[in-house]
Amino acid sequence: MPSLADLLARAQTSLVAGDSRGCLHACDGILATQPQHPEALHFAGLAHAALNDRAKGIDCIRQAVGSAPTFAAAWSNLGSLLMDEGHLAEAEHALRTAIRHGQPSFTSPLYNLGNLLRHQGRLTEAEDAYGKVLAVSPHHHATLYNLASTLQEHGRLDAALALAQTALRLAPQHAESAFLVGNLLRTQGRLAEALTAYDTALASDPDHAACHTNRGNLLSEQGRPLEALAAFQTALNAAPHNERYASNLLCALHYIDGITPEALLDAHLFWDQRYGCPEPRPAPPRPSRTGQPLTVGLVSADFGCHPVGWFCLPLLEGADSQDMRLVLYSDRLNEDQNTHRLEQAAFAFRRIRECDDEQVAEMIAADGIDVLIDASGHTGHNRLSLFANRAAPLQASWAAYVGTTGVAAMDLLLADACQIPAGDETLYRERVIRLPVGYVPYAAPPYAPPPQPRQMGAPLTFGSFNNPVKLSEGILQQWALLLGSVPTARLLVKFRHLDDPATAQHLRMRFAAAGGDISRLDIEGGAPHAEMLAAYHRVDVALDTAPYSGGLTTLEALWMGVPVITMPGRTFASRHSLSHLTHLGLAELCGQDWDDYRAKAASLITDSARLARYRDTLRPRLQASPLMNGAGFARHLSQALRAVWEET
Structure with missing residues (x-):
C-alpha cells in the first residue's frame, strides 16, 4: 500500500x-x-x-x-x-x-x-x-x-x-x-516605429485581427489608403464575424480613388445583411406631437473637440426646448471642454460608455425619445447595433458618416441638395431628407485668431490641412500639375501625423511619384488648435481633397479668411465643401472638372486684390450665413423631423 x-x-x-x-x-x-x-x-x-x-x-x-x-x-x-x-x-x-x-x-x-x-x-x-x-x-x-x-x-x-x-x-x-509597443508608439506619433512593431507582432501571430486593424489605422494616418484597405480586409478575414472590422473596411472605401456611390451602397447593404439585425423591434406608433416638444436623442462617441462636437454645438445651443428637446447619449472616453459645453446645452446628457445596447435602449425608452439620431455611422466606437435593432420610433443618420449606413432600421439620412442631388435617392438605403440650410451648422472655436493680411514678399502658397488619408494618388497628381502651372507657388501640407519624419518622407516620395516638385512642398506636423488655425496666415488658397472632401477643415480655412477650391464628385464624401461653399454663395470656388479646378486655383492665387477681399470678407460672410445660425438650423431640423413624424 x-x-x-x-x-x-x-x-x-x-x-x-x-x-x-x-x-x-x-x-x-x-x-x-x-x-x-x-x-x-x-x-x-x-x-x-x-x-x-x-x-x-x-x-x-x-x-x-x-x-x-x-x-x-x-x-x-x-x-x-x-x-x-x-x-x-x-x-x-x-x-x-x-x-x-x-x-x-x-x-x-x-x-x-x-x-x-x-x-x-x-x-x-x-x-x-x-x-x-x-x-x-x-x-x-x-x-x-x-x-x-x-x-x-x-x-x-x-x-x-x-x-x-x-x-x-x-x-x-x-x-x-x-x-502593445506598437500601440504606444502610435499614440506618441512615432508611426514608422509603430508599424515595425505591428509587423513584429504579425510575424508571430499572422491572424492577430486587432493588430491588422490598428496597422490599417496607422497606414491611414500615413496617407496610404490602399494599403490600409488591405489591412482592414485581412483583419476581417481573420475575424469574419466582427462587425467592427467590417465597419472599418466600409470607412476605408470612401478614400479610394474611383469609388462609386453604387459600389458603396452594395458594400453597406452587404454589411447589414451579414451583421445587422434580421428581426429588429417593430417601430412603435408615433402619436402626434402638435403643440408639444419633439424629443430627439443623439448617439455618438465624438461629443467633444471633434468635427461632430463642433457641428453639434450650434444645434444644441440654438435649439428651443419648447420645440425640440435634445438628449445626448455619449460614448466618449476622453471628455474635454466641448463635452462639458455640450452637456450644459443639452436637455439631458447620458454617459453610456459602460452600458450595453439593451441598457441604452431602456434608457432611450425611459427618456421618451421620438427620434434617435446616429452621429457615428461606421466610424469608431459606433452603436449601429443599437440602431439595427431599433431603439426609437424614428431613426436617422446625420453629421458623422459620409453616406448610407446600409442599416435597414435607419429610416432617414439627413443631408442637403448639394450632398445628395435630386435623382440620387436610390444610392442610399435611408430615405433622404434635405435640409435647406446646409447639412451641418458650424461653431468656430472662441480662441481662433483673426485673419491677417498677407505678408509682403511671402511666397504664393497653396495649402491643405486635411488628414493625410485624404491625400489620394489622384489629388496629389492634380496638385503636381497645379504647381507646374504656377512656377512661383509653394504647397504647404500640415497635419499632426506628419510630425513623424518617415511619414513626412513617404508623402514627399508620393508627391514626387505624382510628378510634383518636392523642393516646393512644405510639410509640417501638428500644433495646438489655435496655432494650427494661425498657420492659415501663411496660406493664400486652400486646396480641397478628393475623393474625400474637407468638412470641418474647409470651414476652418474659410473662418481664417482663406478661400477653398473644391472639385466635387458623385459620392457623399466628395461633396462637403460644395455644400459649405454653395450656402455661402461662393459657387465660383467649385470646379466643374479637374481642368477647371486647377484653372480656378491658379487664377485665384495670382489675383492679389481678390485674395485680399476674401481675407477681409470670408469670416463676416460665414458669420452672417445659415451655416453659423444654430437657432435657424435647429428650427429647420425640427420642421423636417416633425414633417416625417406626423406622416400616417
Whole structure:
C-alpha cells in the first residue's frame, strides 16, 4: 500500500502532467483516511477546477485553508479561482491572505492581485502590486506586460513604453507585447516605429485581427489608403464575424480613388445583411406631437473637440426646448471642454460608455425619445447595433458618416441638395431628407485668431490641412500639375501625423511619384488648435481633397479668411465643401472638372486684390450665413423631423 508521501507525490506529478483524474485518485487515497489533509484538499481542488468543476474546486480549497490557515499557496489558488468566477471581494481577501503568509519570493498572489485591481480600475493599487513583483523578479514577463498596460491606461505613456519594450526584449515572439509597443508608439506619433512593431507582432501571430486593424489605422494616418484597405480586409478575414472590422473596411472605401456611390451602397447593404439585425423591434406608433416638444436623442462617441462636437454645438445651443428637446447619449472616453459645453446645452446628457445596447435602449425608452439620431455611422466606437435593432420610433443618420449606413432600421439620412442631388435617392438605403440650410451648422472655436493680411514678399502658397488619408494618388497628381502651372507657388501640407519624419518622407516620395516638385512642398506636423488655425496666415488658397472632401477643415480655412477650391464628385464624401461653399454663395470656388479646378486655383492665387477681399470678407460672410445660425438650423431640423413624424 503506497505511503502518504507517495500518494502526495503522485497527486502532484499527475496534476503537473495534466492528468487531473489521476491526481484525484491519489488524493482520494489520502482523504479516505485523513479527510482534512490540507495538501490533498488543495491538489483535489485544483484537479476539479481543471475538469471545469470550479465550484467543487473552490470548496475543496476552502477546506484546505480551513485546515491550514497559513497555507499561502492554497490561499493564492483560491483567490485565482474566485477571481475567475467573478467573486472579486472574496478573491481579493484570499490573495491578500496569501501575500501575508507567503515568503517574499512568493509573487504569484501579488501578480494576481495586480490583475484583479486592474480589472476593477484601481490602477494605482494595481501598479503597486505589479511593482512589488518586479522588485523580486525584475524579468517577470507577464508582470512587465501587465504593468505596461496599466500605465497606458493611467496615461503614463513613456513609462509604459519602456516596460513594454523590456517585455518584448525578454519574449521577442510574444505578439501581444509587440502589439502593445506598437500601440504606444502610435499614440506618441512615432508611426514608422509603430508599424515595425505591428509587423513584429504579425510575424508571430499572422491572424492577430486587432493588430491588422490598428496597422490599417496607422497606414491611414500615413496617407496610404490602399494599403490600409488591405489591412482592414485581412483583419476581417481573420475575424469574419466582427462587425467592427467590417465597419472599418466600409470607412476605408470612401478614400479610394474611383469609388462609386453604387459600389458603396452594395458594400453597406452587404454589411447589414451579414451583421445587422434580421428581426429588429417593430417601430412603435408615433402619436402626434402638435403643440408639444419633439424629443430627439443623439448617439455618438465624438461629443467633444471633434468635427461632430463642433457641428453639434450650434444645434444644441440654438435649439428651443419648447420645440425640440435634445438628449445626448455619449460614448466618449476622453471628455474635454466641448463635452462639458455640450452637456450644459443639452436637455439631458447620458454617459453610456459602460452600458450595453439593451441598457441604452431602456434608457432611450425611459427618456421618451421620438427620434434617435446616429452621429457615428461606421466610424469608431459606433452603436449601429443599437440602431439595427431599433431603439426609437424614428431613426436617422446625420453629421458623422459620409453616406448610407446600409442599416435597414435607419429610416432617414439627413443631408442637403448639394450632398445628395435630386435623382440620387436610390444610392442610399435611408430615405433622404434635405435640409435647406446646409447639412451641418458650424461653431468656430472662441480662441481662433483673426485673419491677417498677407505678408509682403511671402511666397504664393497653396495649402491643405486635411488628414493625410485624404491625400489620394489622384489629388496629389492634380496638385503636381497645379504647381507646374504656377512656377512661383509653394504647397504647404500640415497635419499632426506628419510630425513623424518617415511619414513626412513617404508623402514627399508620393508627391514626387505624382510628378510634383518636392523642393516646393512644405510639410509640417501638428500644433495646438489655435496655432494650427494661425498657420492659415501663411496660406493664400486652400486646396480641397478628393475623393474625400474637407468638412470641418474647409470651414476652418474659410473662418481664417482663406478661400477653398473644391472639385466635387458623385459620392457623399466628395461633396462637403460644395455644400459649405454653395450656402455661402461662393459657387465660383467649385470646379466643374479637374481642368477647371486647377484653372480656378491658379487664377485665384495670382489675383492679389481678390485674395485680399476674401481675407477681409470670408469670416463676416460665414458669420452672417445659415451655416453659423444654430437657432435657424435647429428650427429647420425640427420642421423636417416633425414633417416625417406626423406622416400616417
